[in-house]
Amino acid sequence: MPADIAVGNTSQAQQSPDSADPVVVVDDVSITFDIKPVLQNISFTVHRGETRIILGPAGGGKSVVMKLVNGLIRPDSGTICVFGENVTRMHETDLFKLRERIGMVFQESALFDSLSVEDNVAYRLHEDRVPEEEAHERVIEALQFVELENTIAKFPSELSGGMRRRVSIARAIIAKPDLILYDSPTGGLDPITSTTIIDLVIKQRDVTHTTSLLITHRLQDAFLLARNRFNQQTGKIEPIPNGEVDDSTKFLVLNEGQVVFDGTTHELVHSTDPWLREYLS
Amino acid sequence: MPFVSPESFAKQTIASIQEYSILCWRAVANLFSRPRYWADIYTQMDSIGVGSMPIVVLTGFFTGCVLALQSATSLQAFGSVSLTGNLVALSMVKELGPVLTGLMVSGRNASGMASEIGSMKVTEQIDAMRALGTDPVRKLVTPRVYATVFMLFFLTIVSDAVGIAGGALVSVTLMGLNASSYFHNSYRALEYGDVVQGLTKPLFSGFIIATVGCYFGMTTKGGTQGVGKATTQAVVYSSVFIIIVDFIVSRAMIGIFGR
Numbered sequence: 001m002p003a004d005i006a007v008g009n010t011s012q013a014q015q016s017p018d019s020a021d022p023v024v025v026v027d028d029v030s031i032t033f034d035i036k037p038v039l040q041n042i043s044f045t046v047h048r049g050e051t052r053i054i055l056g057p058a059g060g061g062k063s064v065v066m067k068l069v070n071g072l073i074r075p076d077s078g079t080i081c082v083f084g085e086n087v088t089r090m091h092e093t094d095l096f097k098l099r100e101r102i103g104m105v106f107q108e109s110a111l112f113d114s115l116s117v118e119d120n121v122a123y124r125l126h127e128d129r130v131p132e133e134e135a136h137e138r139v140i141e142a143l144q145f146v147e148l149e150n151t152i153a154k155f156p157s158e159l160s161g162g163m164r165r166r167v168s169i170a171r172a173i174i175a176k177p178d179l180i181l182y183d184s185p186t187g188g189l190d191p192i193t194s195t196t197i198i199d200l201v202i203k204q205r206d207v208t209h210t211t212s213l214l215i216t217h218r219l220q221d222a223f224l225l226a227r228n229r230f231n232q233q234t235g236k237i238e239p240i241p242n243g244e245v246d247d248s249t250k251f252l253v254l255n256e257g258q259v260v261f262d263g264t265t266h267e268l269v270h271s272t273d274p275w276l277r278e279y280l281s
Numbered sequence: 282m283p284f285v286s287p288e289s290f291a292k293q294t295i296a297s298i299q300e301y302s303i304l305c306w307r308a309v310a311n312l313f314s315r316p317r318y319w320a321d322i323y324t325q326m327d328s329i330g331v332g333s334m335p336i337v338v339l340t341g342f343f344t345g346c347v348l349a350l351q352s353a354t355s356l357q358a359f360g361s362v363s364l365t366g367n368l369v370a371l372s373m374v375k376e377l378g379p380v381l382t383g384l385m386v387s388g389r390n391a392s393g394m395a396s397e398i399g400s401m402k403v404t405e406q407i408d409a410m411r412a413l414g415t416d417p418v419r420k421l422v423t424p425r426v427y428a429t430v431f432m433l434f435f436l437t438i439v440s441d442a443v444g445i446a447g448g449a450l451v452s453v454t455l456m457g458l459n460a461s462s463y464f465h466n467s468y469r470a471l472e473y474g475d476v477v478q479g480l481t482k483p484l485f486s487g488f489i490i491a492t493v494g495c496y497f498g499m500t501t502k503g504g505t506q507g508v509g510k511a512t513t514q515a516v517v518y519s520s521v522f523i524i525i526v527d528f529i530v531s532r533a534m535i536g537i538f539g540r
Contacts, residue, residue: 072408096414110409112401124413127316171413 021084022047023179023211024069029078031064038064039257041078046213049248051205053222054215056254057279062215063107065254066183069213070104071095082179100124103172104181108188109164111156117143117167118152124175142170146200162193169200180204182214186221198224199237205248206230219280225249226265253279297500304422304499305492311416311423321424329390329425330432334439336385341440344377345369345447353456363462369448370467374479378441380527383486386433387519391494394425395515398498399508407499422499426491433487434480441479474538481534485526493519 024046031039039061046052054062067073068080071087080087085098111120118139119126125135143149146166156164165185172180182201186194198221201214206229216222226245231238240246245265253261253268253276261268261276271277285293311317352368398421401407410417445467452458497515501507 067408070412072411092416096411096416099412099414102412104409104412106405106409106412108405110405112406112409113404123415127413127415 022081023050023083024052024213025079025081026065026069027079027081029068029075029080031061031068031073031075037257039068039075042254042257042259043078044252044259044262046211048211049209050211051201051225051246051249052213052252053225053249054213054252054254055219055222056217056260058217060254061257062217062254063183066104066181066213066215070099070102070181100175101178102181103175103177103179105165105168105172105183105185107184109156109161109168111164111167111171113156115155116152117148117154117156117159120156120167121170121174123171128175138174139170142174143167145173145203146170160193162189162196165189165193165197166200169197169204173204178211180210180212182212184215184217186216186218191220194218194221195224199230201225202228202237203230205246207232209248222251223265255279300500301492301496304418304496305488307418308422308426308492308495311419312427316419318420318424321420322428325424325428326432329386329428330436333386333389333432333436336389337382337436337440338443340381340385341373341378341443342447344381345373345444345449346451348372348377348444349448349451350455353452362456363458364466365452365456365458366445366448366463366466367470369452370445370470371475373444373448374441374471375475376479376527376531378444379437379479379482379486380523382433382437382440383483383490383523383527384520386429386436387486387490387494387523388516390429391490391515391519392512394491394494395498395501396508396512398422398495399501399511402499402501403504403507417499422491422495425495426488429491430484430487433483433490437480437483472538472540474534474540478531478534478538482527482530485530486523489522489526490519493522 022045024044026045027043028041029039029043030037030041042061042065044052054065056062064073068075069082069087071080071082071090074088078088082098083101087095087098090098111117112123115123118136121139121142122130122135125138130138139152140149143152146169148163148166148170151159151163151167156167159167169182169185185197185201189197201212202225204210205212205225214225226249227239227243228237229240229246230236247264250264251261251268252259255275260273261271268276268280271280348369349365353362353365356362356364356368398407401410401421407417407421410420445464448467449460449463452463453460494515497511497518501511503510
């Protein structure tokens with residue numbers, strides 16, 4: 001198993017002087033589509049090595065947060081800083097450079113349907129003119145990580161929904177990003193496939209400690225992430241002993257465009273907020 | 282469809298023109314900075330240029346045929362049937378070749394571009410491209426614009442040639458004209474200004490086809506229905522613009538060359 005995948009940039013970044021600085025800072029951000037306010041004055045911070053799970057009912061603005069963090073859309077007000085750079089004011093050409101450090105998994109995979117799995121996964125490497133042999137090796141390595149190396153020559157239309165999502169994860173991690181954005185990686189999938197995807201996210205979290213944001217509307221996925229860990233000796237996912245939870249996994253709950261909760265798993269479970277208790281029950 | 286106030290209609294129109302102008306500028310300017318996607322340009326040249334050959338050849342050929350057939354009736358009244366070649370050549374090279382080729386390529390490729398890019402837009406592939414650090418305008422629009430302008434120029438020449446050949450076939454086989462005199466008259470009819478006029482038009486048409494097709498593709502909203510709407514609008518707008526710009530270029534060329 002290629003456990004060393006995605007360690008390059010991360011380890012370098014962790015040694016840099018700004019390693020204590022937060023990776024993502026969202027400050028008082030609001031956005032309105034047409035006349036509907038989608039996000040209203042939301043603020044949160046994601047620190048290095050943290051896995052932030054964004055929970056909430058559908059239509060609560062979760063995917064919009066993800067696109068805002070990646071600079072794909074701009075807020076009406078407020079600021080978003082990623083790696084210390086204000087993405088709300090950056091020029092698109094500068095954003096392309098910043099996005100080289102960010103991997104993103106889209107809600108519907110968003111694989112390029114005219115390209116094979118290999119070309120999809122190697123897309124960024126081809127853009128960076130990485131030699132063909134090296135790119136091929138890295139594609140195999142990334143596909144091995146998501147256990148899909150046998151699909152390398154196939155096209156996205158030949159894959160199932162879960163497989164496409166896994167290829168999308170391989171595409172996001174191949175460039176060894178410092179931040180991974182998972183936009184509903186388990187959305188629309190059956191529970192077994194969802195668990196497979198979450199296992200991959202846990203593996204990525206525990207092997208590389210890459211900072212990540214993950215959207216889900218399935219509570220079981222969120223708690224699976226919080227209560228399990230990847231054992232590098234056995235190569236398997238296992239529950240954290242004594243009912244403990246992963247320290248680096250934190251929660252953000254959004255409802256109707258506002259932050260309802262921002263904190264650790266322990267705080268979430270013991271919250272007294274009536275809406276939150278009903279949502280979690 | 283809800284009625285919109287004149288004010289918001291005017292604002293939307295101006296915003297669209299601004300967006301279209303920015304897209305056009307970026308599409309053109311991108312070729313002068315790195316990275317350049319030459320492989321995509323060649324692929325698009327093959328798809329747009331070589332792929333449009335059959336319809337352009339068929340349209341051009343039969344337009345030439347029917348032009349010879351129809352003009353012979355009028356020319357007969359003046360006893361000038363021998364000038365059929367003259368008329369076919371001038372009509373094809375100055376007007377019908379460029380305009381019909383533009384319209385046919387618009388129907389085939391503006392729709393193709395709008396639907397392809399539109400589908401990519403609604404399935405988040407455009408966002409994925411941006412997230413992967415690639416400028417979608419540079420990767421998708423610029424190759425299409427340069428490929429269409431370059432290939433439409435040559436497609437127009439092919440259309441002109443097969444049109445004149447079609448006119449010759451009809452003149453010789455159905456009207457009993459002498460092939461040599463037909464081609465001689467055709468050749469003599471054409472002056473430098475006519476050829477320049479006929480070959481300037483496809484440069485504008487090609488630009489219109491690609492930019493309008495890509496603009497509607499890039500601004501697609503609302504799922505499959507949106508893709509259908511974008512495709513229709515791309516063909517309608519590009520066809521109308523081609524004819525309007527044809528008139529403007531014709532007037533300008535007449536002003537320059539005097540014919």
